[in-house]
Amino acid sequence: MSVEVDALLQEAKESIEAAQNYRSELQQRLNGLNQARKQVRGSSGQAREALRRHFVELQAATTRLLNDRLTTLLAEVDTIETDSVKPLDDCQALIEHGVGQADELLREGEAALRCGLGEKEDKLGSFTKKALHIQLDSLPEVPVLVDVPCVSAQLDDSLLGLLRDRVSRHGSVSSHPPVQIDELQERPGGVLARWCKVDEDFAAVEYRLQYRRCDIGGSGGTQYEDAYIGRDSEFLVLHLDPHTNHLFKVCARGEGRTEWSPWSIPQTGYTTLAPHEWCPGTEGYILSSRKNIAMRNDSIPARCPTLYSNAPTYFCGQTLTFRISAAGQMDRRDSLGVCVSSVRGAESLQRDQAVCISTNGAVFVNGKEMTNQLPAIQLGSAVTFDMEVVSMFPIWNNNANDGGNFKLRVTIGSGNREVVFDWLVDKAVDCLYFGCSFVHSGWKVLVF
Structure with missing residues (x-):
């Protein structure tokens, strides 16, 4: 009986634990639904606000543009009216002046006719001279109506149609960003x-x-x-x-x-990986403040010192990239690559337990040059190294004294070409150093 009770008790505990896990999973899904609902409602509110703000600004700008255009057209009407009325006013003033002269001449003539015989000859003589001076046969020309401006406004009703067409297609609403x-x-x-x-x-x-x-x-x-x-x-x-x-x-x-x-x-x-950095203090190289750019200077000419990484930060499965931002004179001893350990004093990566490419495009594996060759490295070149573990188990040689080897598959890319080969290293490694060496100054390389 106790065995059955224990079994039931164990089953009950398992059911309770399963129910707790089930409730926890459901709660996580509810939280996910709440976040999804918040995203839908929040983004919808933001979209509404953006639409309202945009169209209010558009309406204000459109009204301002229409008012500006109306003001410009009204000013053109005012200019035409002013320029056209001025000669008419001048002509009217001339005619009114002539009417005044004629009225005055008429009065003088009538007075001359009414005066006595003693004054008549003088009065009539003065009147005649004045009449000749006024030139009664000369009349100012009044423009005919066809020559006078008749101001009108030409308004294209198609603007409303064009505006309606553009407005109907203005803006869009989507449920997802593109x-x-x-x-x-x-x-x-x-x-x-x-x-x-x-x-x-x-x-x-x-x-x-x-x-x-x-x-x-x-x-x-x-x-x-x-x-x-x-x-x-x-x-x-x-x-x-x-x-x-x-x-x-x-x-x-x-x-x-x-x-x-x-x-x-x-x-x-986020990243959990420390940035690639060159090792400071290597003679012949100047580093940037972030230590990811190295420049070969001429402090030790005719030598080819090797600059290594500050630590073995390259892991298999990643892509290591060298980008050339300045180029100097090429030499066969130049090298860019990776190695199992940083051998101080070595003048090149063209050595054992290292793979590299020279600036002339030659590829070296454990110090031996491969038949395949990549394009020469120049300003702007990007050289990539990709590695994957092929075998983590020892590959024993026939010689009993030899140690085990481990195989890495290496892909080196430069330009639009790449070479792929297997690299045997003496021991299992999960991280590698990278390095470079240049005989001549002027080379600058960024690593990432």
Whole structure:
């Protein structure tokens, strides 16, 4: 009986635990639904506010433009009226002056006729001279109506139709932004952001990626800043503090459009990997403040010192990139690559337990040059190293005294070409050093 009770008790405990887990899962789903509802209602409220604000501003601007145009047209009417009436006023003044002279002449003539014989001859003589001076046969010309401006306003009724057509197509509302963050991968000192279109009808010609630091709760923090604007659908954002959340969002510009699309839903990304840095204090090299850029100077000419990373920060499965931002004279001893350990005093990575590429494009594996060759390295070149573990178990040689080997598959890319090969190392490694060596000064290389 006690066995049955114990079994029932155990079953009850398991059921209670299952119920607790079930309730916890349901609660998480409820929280997810609440967040989804908040996103729908919050974004809808923001969209309404944006629409109202935009159309209020548009109405005010349209009214201002119409009023400005009306004021301009009324001013043109005033100018035409003023310019056209002035000669008419001048002509009227001339005619009125002539009427006054004629009235005065008539009065003098009538007075001369009424005067006595003793004065008549003088009066009539004076009147005749005055009449000749006035030139009674000369009349001012009055313009005919066809020559006088007749002001009118020409108004194109099609404007309302054009306005109605444009307004009916102005603005749009969508349930989802046309592009979304697809993936955020951690990289040493940065995050690789990838995005994709979710609206296939949206013809994107340019993308814009922004990011900002945020607090532990995922809100607050600094303002968004541009990280990338261009046609690519991925970008590596560098110089991020490890173990710090950052928000990323992306938008796009459609074909033939000047405005950007709505922003994607912000996604949280972070990196746990320390940034790649060159080792300071190596003679012959000058480092940038962030130690991710090294420049070969001429402090020790005719030698080819090797500059290593500050620590073995390259892990298999990642992509290591060297970008050449300045180029000097090439030499066969030059090298860019990775190695198991940093051998101080070595003048090149063309040695055992290292793989590298020379500036002339030659590839070296454990000090031996491969048959395959990549394009020569020059200003703007980007050299990439990708590695994956092929075998973590020892590959024993026939010689009993030899140790075990471990195999890594290496892909080196430069330009539009790449070489792939297997690299045998003496021991299992989960992280590697990177390094470079240049014989001549003038080379500058960024690592990320």
